[in-house]
Amino acid sequence: MVIVRAEHLVKHYGNLCAVDNISFEIMKGECFGFLGPNGAGKTTAMGIIYCFMPPTAGTVAVFGLDVTKQPSVIKSRIGVMPQDDNLDPDLSVLQNLIVYARYFDIPKKIAVPRAWELLDFVELKDKAHVNIKSLSGGMKRRLLLGRALLNNPELLIMDEPTVGLDPHSRRSVWENLTHLKARDTTIILTTHYIEEAERICDRVAIMDNGKIIEADTPATLMARYGGNLEDVYLRLTGKRLREVIV
Ligand SMILES: Nc1ncnc2c1ncn2[C@@H]1O[C@H](COP(=O)(O)OP(=O)(O)OP(=O)(O)O)[C@@H](O)[C@H]1O
Numbered sequence: 001m002v003i004v005r006a007e008h009l010v011k012h013y014g015n016l017c018a019v020d021n022i023s024f025e026i027m028k029g030e031c032f033g034f035l036g037p038n039g040a041g042k043t044t045a046m047g048i049i050y051c052f053m054p055p056t057a058g059t060v061a062v063f064g065l066d067v068t069k070q071p072s073v074i075k076s077r078i079g080v081m082p083q084d085d086n087l088d089p090d091l092s093v094l095q096n097l098i099v100y101a102r103y104f105d106i107p108k109k110i111a112v113p114r115a116w117e118l119l120d121f122v123e124l125k126d127k128a129h130v131n132i133k134s135l136s137g138g139m140k141r142r143l144l145l146g147r148a149l150l151n152n153p154e155l156l157i158m159d160e161p162t163v164g165l166d167p168h169s170r171r172s173v174w175e176n177l178t179h180l181k182a183r184d185t186t187i188i189l190t191t192h193y194i195e196e197a198e199r200i201c202d203r204v205a206i207m208d209n210g211k212i213i214e215a216d217t218p219a220t221l222m223a224r225y226g227g228n229l230e231d232v233y234l235r236l237t238g239k240r241l242r243e244v245i246v
Protein backbone atom coordinates (compact mmCIF):
# COMPACT_ATOMS: atom_id res chain seq x y z
CA MET A 1 0.00 0.00 0.00
CA VAL A 2 1.32 3.43 -0.94
CA ILE A 3 1.42 5.80 2.06
CA VAL A 4 3.02 8.83 0.40
CA ARG A 5 2.88 9.60 -3.30
CA ALA A 6 4.61 12.75 -4.58
CA GLU A 7 4.29 13.64 -8.24
CA HIS A 8 6.33 16.40 -9.86
CA LEU A 9 6.65 18.18 -6.53
CA VAL A 10 8.07 21.71 -6.74
CA LYS A 11 8.65 24.28 -3.99
CA HIS A 12 9.90 27.80 -4.55
CA TYR A 13 10.82 30.33 -1.88
CA GLY A 14 10.65 33.52 -3.91
CA ASN A 15 13.16 33.01 -6.72
CA LEU A 16 14.83 30.04 -5.05
CA CYS A 17 13.80 26.60 -6.17
CA ALA A 18 14.21 24.43 -3.03
CA VAL A 19 12.47 21.33 -4.39
CA ASP A 20 12.76 20.84 -8.12
CA ASN A 21 10.23 18.47 -9.66
CA ILE A 22 10.63 15.33 -7.56
CA SER A 23 8.44 12.23 -7.68
CA PHE A 24 8.54 9.30 -5.27
CA GLU A 25 6.39 6.73 -3.49
CA ILE A 26 6.75 5.46 0.06
CA MET A 27 5.14 2.15 0.97
CA LYS A 28 3.50 1.05 4.20
CA GLY A 29 5.95 -0.16 6.83
CA GLU A 30 8.91 1.18 4.91
CA CYS A 31 11.65 3.38 6.34
CA PHE A 32 12.53 5.92 3.66
CA GLY A 33 15.54 8.18 4.15
CA PHE A 34 16.37 11.48 2.49
CA LEU A 35 20.12 11.94 2.25
CA GLY A 36 21.72 15.06 0.92
CA PRO A 37 23.97 17.98 1.76
CA ASN A 38 22.81 21.13 3.57
CA GLY A 39 20.27 23.01 1.52
CA ALA A 40 19.40 20.00 -0.69
CA GLY A 41 15.67 20.46 0.00
CA LYS A 42 15.10 17.59 2.45
CA THR A 43 13.34 19.58 5.19
CA THR A 44 11.28 21.41 2.59
CA ALA A 45 10.10 18.15 1.00
CA MET A 46 9.18 16.76 4.42
CA GLY A 47 7.40 19.98 5.42
CA ILE A 48 5.09 19.55 2.46
CA ILE A 49 4.40 15.91 3.36
CA TYR A 50 3.39 16.87 6.90
CA CYS A 51 1.23 19.73 5.62
CA PHE A 52 3.34 22.51 7.13
CA MET A 53 3.42 24.35 3.81
CA PRO A 54 1.82 23.84 0.42
CA PRO A 55 3.73 22.88 -2.72
CA THR A 56 4.28 25.48 -5.42
CA ALA A 57 3.41 22.85 -8.02
CA GLY A 58 2.83 19.13 -8.28
CA THR A 59 0.86 16.93 -5.90
CA VAL A 60 1.48 15.05 -2.68
CA ALA A 61 -0.97 12.48 -1.34
CA VAL A 62 -0.56 11.02 2.15
CA PHE A 63 -2.80 8.01 2.93
CA GLY A 64 -4.36 8.77 -0.45
CA LEU A 65 -5.40 12.27 0.75
CA ASP A 66 -4.22 15.48 -0.90
CA VAL A 67 -2.02 17.54 1.44
CA THR A 68 -3.64 20.77 0.29
CA LYS A 69 -7.21 19.51 0.70
CA GLN A 70 -7.25 17.39 3.86
CA PRO A 71 -4.36 18.57 6.04
CA SER A 72 -6.17 18.07 9.36
CA VAL A 73 -7.01 14.43 8.70
CA ILE A 74 -3.44 13.77 7.58
CA LYS A 75 -1.96 15.57 10.60
CA SER A 76 -4.06 13.51 13.00
CA ARG A 77 -2.49 10.32 11.65
CA ILE A 78 1.17 11.36 11.51
CA GLY A 79 3.90 12.15 14.02
CA VAL A 80 6.54 14.78 13.33
CA MET A 81 9.95 15.22 14.87
CA PRO A 82 11.17 18.57 13.53
CA GLN A 83 14.77 19.54 12.81
CA ASP A 84 14.54 22.46 15.25
CA ASP A 85 13.45 22.22 18.86
CA ASN A 86 9.94 23.65 19.16
CA LEU A 87 9.23 22.49 22.70
CA ASP A 88 7.44 24.91 25.01
CA PRO A 89 10.23 26.39 27.17
CA ASP A 90 7.80 27.48 29.90
CA LEU A 91 6.56 23.98 30.63
CA SER A 92 8.00 20.83 32.18
CA VAL A 93 8.84 17.73 30.18
CA LEU A 94 5.62 15.97 31.18
CA GLN A 95 3.48 19.08 30.61
CA ASN A 96 4.92 19.45 27.11
CA LEU A 97 3.57 16.02 26.24
CA ILE A 98 0.19 16.55 27.89
CA VAL A 99 -0.37 19.92 26.23
CA TYR A 100 0.64 18.49 22.86
CA ALA A 101 -1.88 15.66 23.29
CA ARG A 102 -4.64 18.31 23.24
CA TYR A 103 -3.89 19.00 19.56
CA PHE A 104 -5.05 15.47 18.89
CA ASP A 105 -8.04 15.70 21.24
CA ILE A 106 -6.57 12.96 23.40
CA PRO A 107 -8.39 13.17 26.76
CA LYS A 108 -6.16 13.85 29.78
CA LYS A 109 -7.10 10.50 31.31
CA ILE A 110 -5.43 8.78 28.35
CA ALA A 111 -2.75 11.42 27.71
CA VAL A 112 -1.13 11.17 31.15
CA PRO A 113 -0.41 7.42 31.16
CA ARG A 114 0.55 7.62 27.47
CA ALA A 115 3.01 10.43 28.28
CA TRP A 116 4.64 8.34 31.03
CA GLU A 117 4.87 5.35 28.72
CA LEU A 118 6.62 7.49 26.10
CA LEU A 119 8.97 9.04 28.65
CA ASP A 120 9.95 5.50 29.53
CA PHE A 121 10.39 4.69 25.82
CA VAL A 122 12.79 7.62 25.31
CA GLU A 123 14.44 7.19 28.73
CA LEU A 124 13.38 10.51 30.23
CA LYS A 125 11.16 9.40 33.11
CA ASP A 126 13.50 10.87 35.70
CA LYS A 127 13.24 14.26 33.96
CA ALA A 128 9.43 14.35 33.84
CA HIS A 129 9.07 17.31 36.19
CA VAL A 130 12.04 19.42 35.15
CA ASN A 131 11.71 22.46 32.93
CA ILE A 132 12.63 22.16 29.26
CA LYS A 133 15.38 24.75 29.80
CA SER A 134 17.21 22.27 32.06
CA LEU A 135 17.40 19.54 29.42
CA SER A 136 20.50 18.88 27.39
CA GLY A 137 20.32 19.06 23.59
CA GLY A 138 20.24 15.29 23.25
CA MET A 139 17.45 15.00 25.85
CA LYS A 140 15.39 17.53 23.89
CA ARG A 141 15.80 15.43 20.73
CA ARG A 142 14.58 12.36 22.62
CA LEU A 143 11.62 14.26 24.03
CA LEU A 144 10.72 15.45 20.53
CA LEU A 145 10.71 11.81 19.42
CA GLY A 146 8.46 10.83 22.33
CA ARG A 147 6.12 13.72 21.56
CA ALA A 148 5.90 12.65 17.89
CA LEU A 149 4.54 9.29 19.04
CA LEU A 150 1.71 10.61 21.27
CA ASN A 151 -1.03 9.97 18.72
CA ASN A 152 0.24 6.50 17.76
CA PRO A 153 1.08 7.73 14.27
CA GLU A 154 0.84 5.49 11.23
CA LEU A 155 3.51 7.64 9.60
CA LEU A 156 6.44 9.08 11.52
CA ILE A 157 8.42 11.92 9.94
CA MET A 158 11.78 12.70 11.50
CA ASP A 159 14.20 15.42 10.50
CA GLU A 160 17.68 14.38 11.64
CA PRO A 161 16.43 12.33 14.59
CA THR A 162 19.79 11.53 16.17
CA VAL A 163 21.75 14.71 15.60
CA GLY A 164 23.59 15.66 18.80
CA LEU A 165 22.88 12.35 20.53
CA ASP A 166 25.59 10.43 22.36
CA PRO A 167 26.30 6.87 21.11
CA HIS A 168 24.09 5.24 23.77
CA SER A 169 21.11 7.49 23.02
CA ARG A 170 21.61 7.10 19.27
CA ARG A 171 21.56 3.33 19.57
CA SER A 172 18.49 3.49 21.75
CA VAL A 173 16.67 5.67 19.18
CA TRP A 174 17.60 3.12 16.49
CA GLU A 175 16.17 0.36 18.68
CA ASN A 176 13.01 2.39 19.16
CA LEU A 177 12.70 2.85 15.42
CA THR A 178 13.23 -0.86 14.84
CA HIS A 179 10.35 -1.58 17.25
CA LEU A 180 8.13 0.91 15.45
CA LYS A 181 8.99 -0.65 12.08
CA ALA A 182 8.10 -4.06 13.46
CA ARG A 183 4.66 -2.59 14.26
CA ASP A 184 4.31 -1.50 10.61
CA THR A 185 4.81 2.21 11.25
CA THR A 186 5.99 3.94 8.09
CA ILE A 187 9.02 6.14 8.73
CA ILE A 188 10.50 9.01 6.76
CA LEU A 189 13.74 10.48 8.01
CA THR A 190 16.61 12.67 6.99
CA THR A 191 20.10 11.98 8.15
CA HIS A 192 23.73 12.86 7.56
CA TYR A 193 24.94 9.63 9.19
CA ILE A 194 25.95 6.62 7.12
CA GLU A 195 25.23 4.08 9.86
CA GLU A 196 21.75 5.46 10.35
CA ALA A 197 20.94 5.20 6.67
CA GLU A 198 22.40 1.71 6.37
CA ARG A 199 20.86 0.28 9.54
CA ILE A 200 17.43 1.86 9.52
CA CYS A 201 16.49 2.79 5.97
CA ASP A 202 14.95 0.28 3.58
CA ARG A 203 15.37 2.80 0.78
CA VAL A 204 17.20 6.08 0.51
CA ALA A 205 16.69 9.03 -1.80
CA ILE A 206 19.88 10.94 -2.48
CA MET A 207 18.99 14.59 -2.97
CA ASP A 208 21.01 17.55 -4.14
CA ASN A 209 19.96 20.98 -5.39
CA GLY A 210 16.28 20.18 -4.93
CA LYS A 211 16.42 17.04 -7.07
CA ILE A 212 16.38 13.33 -6.26
CA ILE A 213 19.43 11.94 -8.00
CA GLU A 214 18.72 8.31 -7.08
CA ALA A 215 16.26 6.46 -4.85
CA ASP A 216 16.70 2.79 -4.07
CA THR A 217 17.73 0.28 -1.42
CA PRO A 218 21.22 0.88 -0.01
CA ALA A 219 22.24 -2.57 -1.37
CA THR A 220 21.08 -1.73 -4.91
CA LEU A 221 22.82 1.65 -4.85
CA MET A 222 26.04 0.09 -3.60
CA ALA A 223 25.87 -2.58 -6.31
CA ARG A 224 25.15 0.04 -8.98
CA TYR A 225 27.88 2.52 -8.03
CA GLY A 226 30.36 0.34 -6.13
CA GLY A 227 31.76 0.79 -2.63
CA ASN A 228 29.71 1.51 0.46
CA LEU A 229 26.88 4.00 0.86
CA GLU A 230 29.32 6.75 1.65
CA ASP A 231 31.12 6.13 -1.65
CA VAL A 232 27.78 6.24 -3.48
CA TYR A 233 26.86 9.50 -1.77
CA LEU A 234 30.25 11.04 -2.52
CA ARG A 235 29.99 9.99 -6.15
CA LEU A 236 26.50 11.45 -6.55
CA THR A 237 26.83 14.66 -4.53
CA GLY A 238 30.57 15.32 -4.43
CA LYS A 239 30.34 15.53 -0.61
CA ARG A 240 30.96 13.24 2.33
CA LEU A 241 28.37 11.74 4.65
CA ARG A 242 29.23 11.92 8.33
CA GLU A 243 30.58 8.89 10.14
CA VAL A 244 29.69 8.35 13.75
CA ILE A 245 31.35 6.06 16.23
CA VAL A 246 28.72 3.82 17.79
N1 LIG B 1 11.54 29.45 4.87
C1 LIG B 1 12.45 29.61 3.91
N2 LIG B 1 12.53 30.75 3.20
C2 LIG B 1 13.43 30.89 2.20
N3 LIG B 1 14.31 29.94 1.82
C3 LIG B 1 14.28 28.79 2.49
C4 LIG B 1 13.36 28.54 3.57
N4 LIG B 1 13.56 27.29 4.04
C5 LIG B 1 14.57 26.78 3.31
N5 LIG B 1 15.00 27.67 2.38
C6 LIG B 1 16.03 27.42 1.36
O1 LIG B 1 15.64 26.28 0.62
C7 LIG B 1 16.75 25.43 0.35
C8 LIG B 1 16.47 24.05 0.90
O2 LIG B 1 16.43 24.12 2.31
P1 LIG B 1 16.08 22.89 3.23
O3 LIG B 1 15.93 23.39 4.62
O4 LIG B 1 14.92 22.16 2.65
O5 LIG B 1 17.39 21.99 3.06
P2 LIG B 1 17.85 20.67 3.82
O6 LIG B 1 18.17 19.67 2.76
O7 LIG B 1 16.88 20.29 4.85
O8 LIG B 1 19.24 21.12 4.49
P3 LIG B 1 19.91 20.73 5.91
O9 LIG B 1 20.68 19.46 5.69
O10 LIG B 1 20.85 21.88 6.15
O11 LIG B 1 18.85 20.63 6.95
C9 LIG B 1 17.97 26.12 0.95
O12 LIG B 1 18.60 26.86 -0.09
C10 LIG B 1 17.40 27.08 1.97
O13 LIG B 1 18.19 28.20 2.14
Ligand SMILES: [Mg+2]
Pocket residue numbers: 042043044083159190
Ligand atom coordinates in the same frame (compact mmCIF):
# COMPACT_ATOMS: atom_id res chain seq x y z
MG1 LIG C 1 16.96 20.18 6.89
